[in-house]
Structures are given as C-alpha cells and as structure tokens.
Amino acid sequence: METVRWVFAGQLGETFDDGGRMLLIEARSVLRKYPIHRAKAHLILSAIRHRAAELGDRVEFHQVDTYREVVEGRDDLQVIDPTSYSARRFVRRMGAEVLPSRGFVTTEEEFAEWVAGRKRLVMEDFYRAVRQRTGILMEGDSPRGGQWNYDHDNRQPPPKGHDRLHLPDPWWPEEDDIDAGVRADLDRWQEAGEVHLVGDDGPRRFAATGAEAERALKEFVDYRLADFGPYEDAMLSGDWTMAHSLLSAPMNLGLIDPRHVIDTVAAEHAAGNVPLRSAEGFIRQICGWRDWIWHLYWHLGEDFATANNRLKAHVDLPREFTELDGAAIEANCLSTTIDGVREHGWAHHIPRLMVIGNWALQRGYDPKQLNDWFISMFVDGTPWVMPANVVGMSQHADGGVVATKPYASGGAYINRMSDFCGGCRFDPKKRVGDDACPYTAGYWAFLDRVEPEIRGNNRMAQPLAGLARLSDREEVVEQERHRDTL
Numbered sequence: 001m002e003t004v005r006w007v008f009a010g011q012l013g014e015t016f017d018d019g020g021r022m023l024l025i026e027a028r029s030v031l032r033k034y035p036i037h038r039a040k041a042h043l044i045l046s047a048i049r050h051r052a053a054e055l056g057d058r059v060e061f062h063q064v065d066t067y068r069e070v071v072e073g074r075d076d077l078q079v080i081d082p083t084s085y086s087a088r089r090f091v092r093r094m095g096a097e098v099l100p101s102r103g104f105v106t107t108e109e110e111f112a113e114w115v116a117g118r119k120r121l122v123m124e125d126f127y128r129a130v131r132q133r134t135g136i137l138m139e140g141d142s143p144r145g146g147q148w149n150y151d152h153d154n155r156q157p158p159p160k161g162h163d164r165l166h167l168p169d170p171w172w173p174e175e176d177d178i179d180a181g182v183r184a185d186l187d188r189w190q191e192a193g194e195v196h197l198v199g200d201d202g203p204r205r206f207a208a209t210g211a212e213a214e215r216a217l218k219e220f221v222d223y224r225l226a227d228f229g230p231y232e233d234a235m236l237s238g239d240w241t242m243a244h245s246l247l248s249a250p251m252n253l254g255l256i257d258p259r260h261v262i263d264t265v266a267a268e269h270a271a272g273n274v275p276l277r278s279a280e281g282f283i284r285q286i287c288g289w290r291d292w293i294w295h296l297y298w299h300l301g302e303d304f305a306t307a308n309n310r311l312k313a314h315v316d317l318p319r320e321f322t323e324l325d326g327a328a329i330e331a332n333c334l335s336t337t338i339d340g341v342r343e344h345g346w347a348h349h350i351p352r353l354m355v356i357g358n359w360a361l362q363r364g365y366d367p368k369q370l371n372d373w374f375i376s377m378f379v380d381g382t383p384w385v386m387p388a389n390v391v392g393m394s395q396h397a398d399g400g401v402v403a404t405k406p407y408a409s410g411g412a413y414i415n416r417m418s419d420f421c422g423g424c425r426f427d428p429k430k431r432v433g434d435d436a437c438p439y440t441a442g443y444w445a446f447l448d449r450v451e452p453e454i455r456g457n458n459r460m461a462q463p464l465a466g467l468a469r470l471s472d473r474e475e476v477v478e479q480e481r482h483r484d485t486l
C-alpha cells in the first residue's frame with residue numbers, strides 16, 4: 001500500500017517532502033484553544049494554504065475542525081516526528097509510521113550521544129562540538145579566525161543620535177489571493193466568536209513559502225548580515241527589525257532548512273562579503289542556540305514548564321500584556337516593545353529577554369503563564385521553543401539549569417543598549433522617587449524578594465553584597481510593593 005506523508009505546520013518545506021503523496025490538514029480547533037496573535041494565525045494559515053496550492057495533485061488537503069476527523073482509522077499514514085509532546089503522542093495513537101525528526105542541524109540521536117554522561121549542560125560546549133562535527137566555519141580542527149566566539153567585538157550599543165540603523169528595509173512579502181482568503185476567514189471567525197484574536201491586522205511581514213523564505217534570506221545576507229554582529233543586542237525606538245533576519249518564523253514552519261541558512265551565510269563570509277564576527281554571531285544563533293533550545297525541550301522533559309517555579313513567582317499576567325496594550329504602559333521601553341508585539345507579533349531577542357522577560361522576572365509573573373503568552377503572541381512561538389527560553393533562561397524558574405544566573409538588570413543596561421530612556425518619564429539612574437525607573441528600583445526589590453532562593457548561587461554573590469549595602473533598601477522595596485502601573 002502507498003503511504004501518505006502527513007505533514008504538520010512545522011513541516012511545510014522541502015526538507016519534509018520525499019516526493020510521494022502528502023496529507024495536509026488545516027484544523028480550526030487548534031486556533032480555538034487559546035488567544036492568538038492575529039499576525040500569527042494569519043501566517044500559519046497562509047503557509048498551510050500556500051503549501052497545499054504548491055503541492056497540487058500530490059496533496060490531500062482538508063480544512064476541518066479536528067485532525068481526528070481525517071486521520072482516525074487510517075493505516076496508510078507516515079509522519080516525520082512532530083515538534084511537541086502532545087503531537088508525538090497523537091500521531092502514535094493514530095497508528096502512523098514515525099520517521100526521525102528533521103529541520104535541525106543536530107539530530108536527536110547525535111544530541112543523545114553528545115549529552116550522555118555529561119554533568120555540565122552549557123550551550124557553548126554544545127556549539128563547539130557541532131562546529132567540530134560539521135566543519136561549519138572550521139579550518140581543520142581550529143575555528144576559523146582562531147576564536148570560537150566574537151561576542152566581545154559584537155554587542156555594541158546603537159549608534160548615538162540615530163533612531164534607526166539606516167539599513168535598507170528588510171524584504172517584505174507581497175500578499176496574494178490566499179492571504180485575502182485567510183484575512184476574510186479570520187474576520188468571519190472572529191465576528192462569530194470562534195477565535196480570540198489579539199494584536200493588529202496588518203500586511204503579512206514574514207515568509208509563508210519556501211520561495212519567500214529564500215528571498216528573505218538573500219536580502220538579509222546582501223544588506224543586513226554585515227551589521228548583525230555589532231548591533232545584535234541594540235534597540236532603537238524607530239527601528240523594530242534592526243539588523244535581524246526575521247527568519248525564525250519560516251524556519252519554525254519548516255519552510256527553509258537551518259543548515260541551508262548557515263551554509264549560505266558561511267559562503268558569503270568565505271567570498272569576503274561579510275565580516276567573520278557577523279557570520280559567526282549569526283551562525284551561532286542557529287546551530288548553537290536554536291538547536292540547543294530544541295534539544296533541551298526533549299532532554300528536560302514534558303513537565304519542565306509546569307513543574308518549575310523556583311523563585312515562587314505567582315503574579316497573574318496583567319491586562320497590558322494579555323491585550324498587548326502598550327499605550328497603557330508608562331515605562332517607555334516596555335510600552336514601545338509591547339506596542340511592537342501588538343503590531344507585528346515579533347521583537348528581537350533583547351526586547352524579549354531584557355525588556356519583557358526582565359520585567360516579568362522582577363514583578364514575579366507566573367512563569368508558565370508567561371511561557372504560554374509568548375507562544376500565543378509571537379509569530380515564531382512554538383511549544384518547543386519556550387520552556388528553555390522563557391521558564392529557564394528568562395525567568396530562572398528552574399533554579400539555574402538553563403542559565404547560571406537570573407537575567408535581571410536595572411535601567412542602566414536598557415539605557416546603554418537603546419534610545420528608550422531619553423523619551424521616558426522615568427530616570428534610569430534613580431531608584432527612589434516619582435521618577436524612579438521601575439527597572440532600576442525593580443531590580444533591587446527583586447533581589448530583596450528572591451534572596452533566600454539565590455543566596456547559594458556564587459554568581460549572585462556580588463549583586464547580593466550590593467543589596468546588603470543599599471542605604472535605602474527598605475524604601476525601594478516599599479515603593480515597588482505599591483507600584484500599581486506598568
């Protein structure tokens with residue numbers, strides 16, 4: 001009997017297609033489960049429908065309420081192992097033949113070999129092993145240029161006196177009839193109360209086909225990659241994309257293969273068109289961070305996101321977050337970032353980590369709620385990408401498995417790395433008073449609150465010594481306890 005390759009929304013590109021018959025299901029129940037950013041719902045539906053159109057006669061395409069209606073009782077299904085625990089259970093319950101997962105640089109088998117018997121789980125160790133195994137940016141046994149990592153040269157603040165980097169705009173997709181159909185469906189379902197859409201409707205900004213992802217990659221490499229390294233951590237109020245690639249969503253949809261992205265960037269460097277610090281910085285994001293986070297999702301186990309709350313953070317997410325109401329937020333950095341998420345369903349990694357995550361950490365927001373909020377509100381949000389990034393790295397709810405210390409910082413970091421503070425009613429240097437920066441004061445109040453939990457962490461000894469010396473500690477803590485606006 002001929003098998004049919006059943007593909008999910010994370011498997012929409014060539015990597016997951018071996019040429020036979022395909023099954024693609026647009027199941028509306030998935031969109032009904034949680035509130036979802038309109039741009040994300042649009043992107044996923046657009047990508048599925050574009051793929052169905054591309055595959056033509058080779059695909060069985062169903063637009064239904066649930067997957068079960070289509071797959072129950074069939075014995076001809078084959079799947080590439082999908083990307084979440086629940087999907088993996090489901091395909092096995094449905095009796096599908098399961099092939100090993102694809103779409104990452106390191107396979108699950110290779111990761112299992114690497115991790116076996118290891119006490120220390122550090123991304124940098126993993127990344128170096130990947131480079132050695134694959135030969136990416138290697139010269140024999142040595143890293144190209146003699147260094148593994150150019151972070152020291154990168155991570156620069158934004159250029160002074162500019163509110164943009166003045167790079168050409170990223171490549172933007174042109175919407176077509178499929179997008180118009182998606183938009184009309186979303187309008188109808190929202191009106192009927194069938195979906196809870198959050199965020200603005202606007203032109204689609206992220207690639208929805210393999211060809212579009214290729215265009216986005218090419219223009220990134222031609223016009224933006226060289227500036228990626230130096231400005232990867234910088235933020236400017238008039239430049240929501242900076243020099244970032246906007247490729248996470250198409251990569252997570254399976255539209256473009258990460259190894260192809262890496263090889264394209266490495267070739268551009270080899271041709272002398274891109275400095276090593278930018279090429280290496282970008283490649284590390286993909287075969288380092290992206291793969292690391294993926295493998296940790298399986299390695300740390302299904303209950304990692306629910307079982308960990310080491311800092312005892314139980315505050316519910318505020319309305320300003322759940323409704324993406326940046327206008328109601330006074331802190332300029334947070335207001336601008338949440339507004340950007342409302343508009344695009346995206347922010348680069350520093351606003352995610354050091355503005356949103358840092359705020360949530362300081363204010364004690366529930367890490368699982370924050371995990372689910374990120375999945376719902378970001379175009380590239382998936383169940384596998386959040387636990388290590390949000391519960392582990394950004395909220396330190398695991399007590400230090402993913403990151404050795406909490407990513408908490410005061411307003412000084414945001415002031416150095418952005419132009420937000422100039423337009424803010426708060427002063428990043430002040431911790432007490434009406435204009436005290438909520439990040440600066442919040443940082444000390446956070447340390448005061450979690451001191452019992454982090455006292456044993458050597459890397460927190462210095463900040464805790466600073467807290468002990470703080471002359472106005474009680475005043476700061478009291479002030480932040482009563483802060484009732486964001």
Ligand SMILES: Cc1cc2nc3c(=O)[nH]c(=O)nc-3n(C[C@H](O)[C@H](O)[C@H](O)COP(=O)(O)OP(=O)(O)OC[C@H]3O[C@@H](n4cnc5c(N)ncnc54)[C@H](O)[C@@H]3O)c2cc1C
Pocket residue numbers: 243244245246247248249251252282285286289290291293347348349350352353357374375378380381382385386389390393394
């Ligand atoms: C709190 C928090 C939440 C995040 N949520 C997501 C998410 O929902 N989906 C997502 O893909 N990434 C997430 N990231 C990682 C990173 O912020 C995004 O991948 C990146 O901002 C996407 O934009 P870009 O494609 O322009 O990335 P670039 O800055 O151009 O980076 C290139 C690529 O590196 C990969 N990458 C880099 N860091 C990570 C990482 N920590 N985890 C996974 N991939 C990484 C992405 O695929 C990205 O496309 C999160 C990070 C943090 C700190």
Ligand code: SF4
Pocket residue numbers: 331332333334410411412414415420421422424425426427428437438439440
């Ligand atoms: S002063 Fe504080 S709240 Fe205002 S933008 Fe700077 S860091 Fe953010």
